[in-house]
Amino acid sequence: xxxxxxxxxxxxxxxxxxxxxxxxxxxxxxxxxxxxxxxxxxxxxxxxxxxxxxxxxxxxxxxxxxxxxxxxxxxxxxxxxxxxxxxxxxxxxxxxxxxxxxxxxxxxxxxxxxxxxxxxxxxxxxxxxxxxxxxxxxxxxxxxxxxxxxxxxxxxxxxxxxxxxxxxxxxxxxxxxxxxxxxxxxxxxxxxxxxxxxxxxxxxxxxxxxxxxxxxxxxxxxxxxxxxxxxxxxxxxxxxxxxxxxxxxxxxxxxxxxxxxxxxxxxxxxxxxxxxxxxxxxxxxxxxxx
Amino acid sequence: xxxxxxxxxxxxxxxxxxxxxxxxxxxxxxxxxxxxxxxxxxxxxxxxxxxxxxxxxxxxxxxxxxxxxxxxxxxxxxxxxxxxxxxxxxxxxxxxxxxxxxxxxxxxxxxxxxxxxxxxxxxxxxxxxxxxxxxxxxxxxxxxxxxxxxxxxxxxxxxxxxxxxxxxxxxxxxxxxxxxxxxxxxxxxxxxxxxxxxxxxxxx
Ligand code: SF4
Numbered sequence: 001x002x003x004x005x006x007x008x009x010x011x012x013x014x015x016x017x018x019x020x021x022x023x024x025x026x027x028x029x030x031x032x033x034x035x036x037x038x039x040x041x042x043x044x045x046x047x048x049x050x051x052x053x054x055x056x057x058x059x060x061x062x063x064x065x066x067x068x069x070x071x072x073x074x075x076x077x078x079x080x081x082x083x084x085x086x087x088x089x090x091x092x093x094x095x096x097x098x099x100x101x102x103x104x105x106x107x108x109x110x111x112x113x114x115x116x117x118x119x120x121x122x123x124x125x126x127x128x129x130x131x132x133x134x135x136x137x138x139x140x141x142x143x144x145x146x147x148x149x150x151x152x153x154x155x156x157x158x159x160x161x162x163x164x165x166x167x168x169x170x171x172x173x174x175x176x177x178x179x180x181x182x183x184x185x186x187x188x189x190x191x192x193x194x195x196x197x198x199x200x201x202x203x204x205x206x207x208x209x210x211x212x213x214x215x216x217x218x219x220x221x222x223x224x225x226x227x228x229x230x231x232x233x234x235x236x237x238x239x240x241x242x243x244x245x246x247x248x249x250x251x252x253x254x255x256x257x258x259x260x261x262x263x264x265x266x267x268x269x270x271x272x273x274x275x276x277x278x279x280x281x282x283x284x285x286x287x288x289x290x
Numbered sequence: 291x292x293x294x295x296x297x298x299x300x301x302x303x304x305x306x307x308x309x310x311x312x313x314x315x316x317x318x319x320x321x322x323x324x325x326x327x328x329x330x331x332x333x334x335x336x337x338x339x340x341x342x343x344x345x346x347x348x349x350x351x352x353x354x355x356x357x358x359x360x361x362x363x364x365x366x367x368x369x370x371x372x373x374x375x376x377x378x379x380x381x382x383x384x385x386x387x388x389x390x391x392x393x394x395x396x397x398x399x400x401x402x403x404x405x406x407x408x409x410x411x412x413x414x415x416x417x418x419x420x421x422x423x424x425x426x427x428x429x430x431x432x433x434x435x436x437x438x439x440x441x442x443x444x445x446x447x448x449x450x451x452x453x454x455x456x457x458x459x460x461x462x463x464x465x466x467x468x469x470x471x472x473x474x475x476x477x478x479x480x481x482x483x484x485x486x487x488x489x490x491x492x493x494x
Contacts, residue, residue, distance in 0.1 A: 039310075047427060047430060050427070061378060061431075160494065179449075240427060241406075
């Protein structure tokens with residue numbers, strides 16, 4: 001098995017400094033829709049300039065480089081222990097090179113580890129698959145937006161939300177309302193229906209890895225995603241909560257089996273800095289980034 | 291777009307309304323939790339100790355008609371001992387709500403920059419002074435760092451780099467007025483309106 005540490009460092013650099021083209025394009029389109037001269041337009045303009053500068057200078061898009069979340073699909077026979085070690089090493093190197101801010105704080109002592117490694121930090125999920133290639137997705141999940149993420153337990157009497165897609169719609173809109181601009185709107189919403197409290201949030205975050213134009217293969221969910229996108233924008237919260245037409249840039253919904261007793265809906269709120277990057281390693285050892 | 295230069299005269303503050311976009315120029319001072327607590331305890335509510343006298347005079351001069359920025363920057367120390375701002379996005383302002391009105395009144399502040407807005411006490415202080423709350427763009431750390439043209443001085447470095455009081459000269463720092471000197475808060479207005487729209491969408 002080859003040592004992929006350097007390749008992982010490059011993956012982190014790309015995620016932290018280059019916003020994916022579909023996100024940048026969506027922000028550009030949103031800016032055109034806003035009233036000329038409005039605070040909303042100004043905010044999106046500043047964001048776009050910032051994205052460009054970060055890419056040119058290879059500096060972090062946002063100073064909060066978030067929790068690094070790695071989703072790793074690996075072929076039969078690979079050592080996940082070796083991969084995990086390389087990833088931890090890569091994250092420390094990326095921190096040293098200022099692609100990442102030291103973000104891992106000991107919950108008991110308050111001490112910052114200084115290199116983004118620590119207990120369960122960074123986050124890694126390993127999935128063995130049938131292919132002979134390695135595929136790694138990385139998401140840098142900011143703290144400000146994580147603080148406004150929300151989980152609901154249906155039924156919810158206050159919102160008249162029952163255990164169906166209409167109930168899901170109601171709680172998601174409530175979460176967007178409650179977040180206002182605090183999660184650095186415009187946002188991408190990763191939504192998970194079902195699971196338990198833990199698995200549900202993981203599933204919700206995984207939705208954030210989907211490209212914005214990725215259409216849900218389940219027609220009912222595709223319809224819900226579109227409707228929530230329209231309706232969340234009707235709330236008028238706008239970029240940074242300044243008011244305006246753009247509150248969300250995308251909504252992605254996934255489902256999980258659940259216990260008969262529980263019906264959770266988790267909303268992973270992701271700021272405009274939806275930093276995701278991926279990498280593939282072929283059976284021949286060739287590394288490609290996307 | 292309003293172009294403001296520090297020190298800002300009262301007429302210019304009164305001419306600003308929520309939703310206005312502003313390009314800010316001049317010398318500002320960063321301060322977050324530790325700095326606000328320090329100013330309250332050592333300058334405002336208690337007599338100034340002899341060893342703090344110099345800093346107090348310096349801050350009085352800088353903040354009179356000036357602006358304070360809620361920011362915990364990432365700063366690089368250069369080989370020649372000078373400093374460069376690497377990332378300088380705003381931090382959440384509401385934590386300073388308990389201190390802000392007194393700081394505004396004591397130093398004759400004309401502006402507070404941060405993110406997320408502040409509460410009724412700061413809004414009232416903005417009306418009385420007059421002053422405004424200026425919202426920076428969350429996450430635009432690289433761009434804001436570029437608008438920092440010079441690090442003039444640093445005080446209270448013992449609080450740590452993010453908490454220290456950095457005296458910086460900015461050029462074309464983009465912000466939006468979200469609380470004005472006429473008692474208006476964009477945060478309140480947007481929350482109120484979006485609530486009505488939510489209720490319409492949910493039919494409650
Ligand atoms: S919410 Fe996102 S854009 Fe805002 S400060 Fe955090 S990471 Fe940066």
